[in-house]
Amino acid sequence: MKASTENLRKQNRGLILSALRRLGSVSHTELSQWTSLSSATVSTITTELEKEGILLREEQAPSAGRGRPRVKFRQNPNCAFVAIVRITSEMVQYSLVDYAGTLKDRFEEKRPPAETDIDTFSNRLKNDIQRLIERSELQPEQILTVSITTKGLVASGKPELLWSPVFEDNTMNFEDLLRPILPAQIRLTNDTQFAAQSIAEQRAAKLGGFSNRKLATLSLSHSIGLGIATEEANGKISSFAPPFGHMMHDPNGPLCRCGAHGCIESIAGFYGILRTAFEVDDDVVPAKFIPLKEIENIAVRARNGDHQSEYAFRRAGEALGIGLGRLLTLLGPMPIAITGHGTLFYDLMQTSILDGIQNTLQVRRNKMPDVSFHTDEGHLIFNGNVQSCLSDLDSNIISEQNGTKWKFN
Amino acid sequence: MKASTENLRKQNRGLILSALRRLGSVSHTELSQWTSLSSATVSTITTELEKEGILLREEQAPSAGRGRPRVKFRQNPNCAFVAIVRITSEMVQYSLVDYAGTLKDRFEEKRPPAETDIDTFSNRLKNDIQRLIERSELQPEQILTVSITTKGLVASGKPELLWSPVFEDNTMNFEDLLRPILPAQIRLTNDTQFAAQSIAEQRAAKLGGFSNRKLATLSLSHSIGLGIATEEANGKISSFAPPFGHMMHDPNGPLCRCGAHGCIESIAGFYGILRTAFEVDDDVVPAKFIPLKEIENIAVRARNGDHQSEYAFRRAGEALGIGLGRLLTLLGPMPIAITGHGTLFYDLMQTSILDGIQNTLQVRRNKMPDVSFHTDEGHLIFNGNVQSCLSDLDSNIISEQNGTKWKFN
DNA sequence: AACATTTTTTCGACTGTCGAGAAAATTAAT
DNA sequence: ATTAATTTTCTCGACAGTCGAAAAAATGTT
Structure with a gap:
């Protein structure tokens, strides 16, 4: 709250790091221009960060004009590493990323289709992370963060999964799970939140601060996800993911996996669509794992004019559309991005x-918000996660008084 | 974005002003403790502000113990004035408040019950503000802000009323209206937003930073208002007011004043309750001005067991409850405060x-959020408005390099 | 009147940013 | 080759801000 000269330096260090994060490889002069700090302060801060092992000076490529060639700075890729874990209903993806954002290693493990036991799952996850560490030949301390994305309801403040379509009310605390094998910070985040974050950052980079201050991302799949990204006054983009799929659509609606009746997901999730299409009783919840093929078949029938199949998609679109309308009423108009396998069936839901x-x-009163489509959901989630992780690290770095923690180089 | 020593000083000036705003009359030592600034900087900043005419040193009351008696600082009440205008469906209230927050003058003007012509209304408003200025015997330049509260949908960024229950789609720009008579900044805000702000500030003051970071305030009356206050990381409380009353409840519901079908207000606003109670056709919108007596009569019948009257309130409660549920789904659990005349009938809506x-x-998954009642809606709105206005002034003051603008003392 | 106590101001040290000029590193011209 | 031109980076002194400690101020107590 109180402002001191220390905070001043911290803030400007942060400015330099965020310039580096966005621009990758930057010269002294460019840093000065981008941050609008004087050349003198850029000098002192960069030499400081270099001493701490966070920055590297880079040899300059053959220069174009005359004059002293620019010396470029870039992040020291080895000063920190993060493990990125992406959990989907089909597989778990493990990635190792360095401080500069480069992917160093990656592997995926399929999830057995019918596995719903949470202990089996979490033990395998733990072993796979152990494997990621061993393959890297890094010391466990060099991995500063393990950041996990998943579908479902995530606790705030601690990395705990509160509710998920597969494990339902069996909670899962990743901190407790992973603490024995490495000292890193553990983060758990809803995946669609990072999809939103990633799309918003793309737009901000392209337009230079995205004109509209908010963005909603809707993920259509077995379950329904939603993330909302907001550009704050300082230019940073923050995001959150409300359990939109479990927002009440119709109190007299069909049974949802969460136990309530009439959630959006119970109508617009793949299992909801399947139930409507096959006129299954509203109180029956279909199987947890529905092959995409099944839904594609329903879509084919719908496109061929089968009324009940058409209705299944129309009804789903209605729940989504009205839900989005309610969202826009509360949070104001904003562009909407749609991801997930469900985009394949958008033609059948568009009107509603x-x-x-x-x-x-x-x-x-105004005009229809933009609706756009993003087919690379996995990519978006991964990128959003990486960016968010590394920005977090940057914030920690600027607070470090003496670079003791950043000795890996 | 960039941090300089100038910003540093600004921020600490702001800290001093906000301490003064919250604590009223404070000594040097208390300021130092509260802001955690050193005694030395408190000295330089207070003398600076005193020179600019914003602070006054106050003679000290007979001291208690030995030692040099404390000198208290307080805001110079005459360094600025604000006009506070509160528009309700029955009347318009005009208040003049000084920089220290003291009410200097107030009068109210009844609104003719059937007046729906926007020009007549705005001309009278203009004349009444003119009168407020003249009665004060201040120069128009001494009134730095005119801050107006109203029901309805307010534009963001400019003081324009976009939609209101009475004038419907006839918009009204208060900047254009008032610019000819005074140079003040004109603000227009939804009234329930300030009710929320006010309640949140009360709680923050009582608890020292209110534990729950958000608060929703629901105003039940002819129309339905909602304000949401959030405590930001820096401790400031910000608020906004989505048009909750026009959030879709049931697409097949009754006609709303806004032209849509099934808005929450069309069922839970007084006119909605009246329509249900008297089994008026869903496509008929009842009169704009409904005497409270009418609703009270329906309530009496409901309490005496009349089924249709009971149903009218129950149905209203259902729309409100499900709407609030949707709100909590999107924004997370938060306590709910209820204001407005509709609190009189809460017993009839509570269950639903x-x-x-x-x-x-x-x-x-967790527990029911707190639901509380506040019968002094007018007070809350006025207080919230005043606090928000004066905090705004404070922010402007800290940016002033040389106190030229603050010469009235 | 001298001393004790508490509050406020002042002073020197320290940290941070900035502008301007010096130094460095290169290309182009002589 | 040497010199000049040009561009980039670094360095130095000036300035603004905060802080801790000591001095000064204002009162009560002995």
């Missing part, structure tokens, strides 16, 4: 989705 | 409201 959005006071 | 809230994933 757009109708729902349209039926909103501010949208009626 | 609580049911709706309860039917939310996070609420089911």
